[in-house]
Amino acid sequence: xEEVKTNITLDIIRLSNLLSRYGAKIVANVGxxxxxxxVILRTIIEREDISIxxxxxxxxxxxxxxxxxxxxxxQSNLVTLxxxxxxxxxxxxxxxxxxxxxxxxxKSLRNEFNAxxxxxxxxxxxxILNDLLGRLVEHLKEE
Numbered sequence: 658x659e660e661v662k663t664n665i666t667l668d669i670i671r672l673s674n675l676l677s678r679y680g681a682k683i684v685a686n687v688g689x690x691x692x693x694x695x696v697i698l699r700t701i702i703e704r705e706d707i708s709i710x711x712x713x714x715x716x717x718x719x720x721x722x723x724x725x726x727x728x729x730x731x732q733s734n735l736v737t738l739x740x741x742x743x744x745x746x747x748x749x750x751x752x753x754x755x756x757x758x759x760x761x762x763x764k765s766l767r768n769e770f771n772a773x774x775x776x777x778x779x780x781x782x783x784x785i786l787n788d789l790l791g792r793l794v795e796h797l798k799e800e
Contacts, residue, residue: 684763688759698752698756701756706751707749712727727750733755739751
């Protein structure tokens with residue numbers, strides 16, 4: 658069983674590399690510099706507005722890295738920063754209309770990629786895979 662677990666770990670690493678390669682092409686088509694920018698835009702859209710600290714936790718990066726990524730998105734007019742009305746020490750991030758436009762382009766490219774990638778699974782297998790990977794991510798975040 659240890660060999661199978663090792664194979665899973667190595668396959669996930671290979672999969673990460675492949676997804677990074679494909680993802681880099683997708684984000685380049687809409688003018689983004691990294692997959693992380695895509696994930697940040699998606700997270701902000703899902704949460705409507707979010708603090709930089711919450712984004713840092715979600716993305717599993719340092720505050721310094723998150724601040725740099727957010728500043729680049731702000732310079733590209735994809736997000737806007739504002740002070741939290743309840744806690745003046747906290748900076749919140751909101752997506753702009755341009756950010757929404759770019760994200761909509763990404764959604765279209767993502768849907769094409771998903772159709773090509775996941776057609777090898779049926780719907781039930783996709784749901785199971787999503788659950789298994791999500792549980793693994795949550796477990797490793799606790800370590």
